[in-house]
Amino acid sequence: MMPAHEPSRAAAAVADHYRCPDLESKVLSALVAAGKDPDRLRPEELAAIDEFHVRGAAATRELAAALEPGAGLLVLDVGCGLGGASRHLARLLDCHVIGVDQSSDYCAGARMLSERLGMSSKVAYLQANALTLPFGDGAFDVVWTQHVSMNIQDKRRFYQEIRRVLVPGGRLACYEVLSGRGGEVCFPVPWARDPSGSFLIDEREFNELLSEAGFRSLSWKDVTEEGLAWFRARRQKSGDVPRDPFGLQLLLGDDFPQMIENQLRNLEEQRIKLVQGVFQATMER
Known part of the structure; x- marks a missing residue:
């Protein structure tokens, strides 16, 4: 799920990476090609594209469980992509979710899929800048992000803005890619084709920024090994099986297989690591 744009050359690189014209028609055509009925969709049929992060829907379920959810919350999904996680949260928590993303293409796709699933009354999507969120102070009970901060250059401002829109005592649930000790990232990867959009x-540093922004850790887990196992299982399963027409190549293009190979290499060589955490906003800003 992708972050909102920043007013810089780096932001332009990020926006270009995720630009996907005619996404709605591409998704509908690919659904038909994959043997699915766009008029009778089930949420699980969309997991191949609307859970745009390592381990997909399984990672979303785990992070939601770590959140220890309660019903009736107002949730902000920053970097919502095509809305898979926000729809999952809306069903699980019986709550309302607003998703924001830098990509108008993704937001339009998220709205279209939510309408076809009959969930428009529970979720909403808008294009927005994650560094200047269009909401008042203390507007949300929970902020949710998955694989977002890699594309955000000004992370201090990013986490301060998340803290601003959370109620005191509210929670931030995040699942992120961090740098490892194995050296520079091998590109292209799913979040960037070169270093110009990768931060x-x-x-x-991650934990220092969160503490500085006014958060304390409630749970924290390194999930790198789980991510590695998932990638290896996917590679073994794919083998000689033809590529499914309904997959993330719809969003990222024909070099997506190379991105996946590099992602696995980066994990194996400890160039990156995967972490999952839940943080609570302090009672005072």
Whole structure:
């Protein structure tokens, strides 16, 4: 799920990476090609494209469980992509979710899929800048992000803005890619084709930024090994099987297989790591 744009050359690189004209028609055509009925969709049939992060829907379920959810919350999904996680949260928590993304293409796709699933009353999507969120102070009970911060250059401002829109005592649930000790990232990867749109930090800096922004850790887990196992299983399963027409290549293009190979290499060589955490906003800003 992709972050909102920043007013810089780096932001332009990020926006270009995720630009996907005619996404709605591409998704509908691919659904038909994959043998699915766009007029009778089930949420699980969309997991191949609307859970745009390592381990897909399984990672969303785990992070939601770590959140220890309660019903009736107002949730903000920053970097919502095509809305898979926000729809999952709306069903699980019986809550309302607003998703924001830098990509108008993704937001339009998220709205279209939510309408076809009959969920428009529970979720809403809008294009927005993650560094200047269009909401008042303390507007949300939960902020949710998955694989977002890699594309955000000004992370200090990013986490401060998330804290601003959370109620005191509210929670941030995040699942992120951080830099590892194995050296520079091998490109292309799913979040960037070159270093111009990639801004990784290490675990120490990540936790310092959150503390500085006014968060305390409730749960924290390194899930790198789970991610590695998932990638290896996908590669073994794919083998000689023809590529499914309904997959993330719809969003990222024909070099997506190379991105996946590099993602696996980066994990194996400890160039990146995967972390999952839940943080609570302090009672005072």
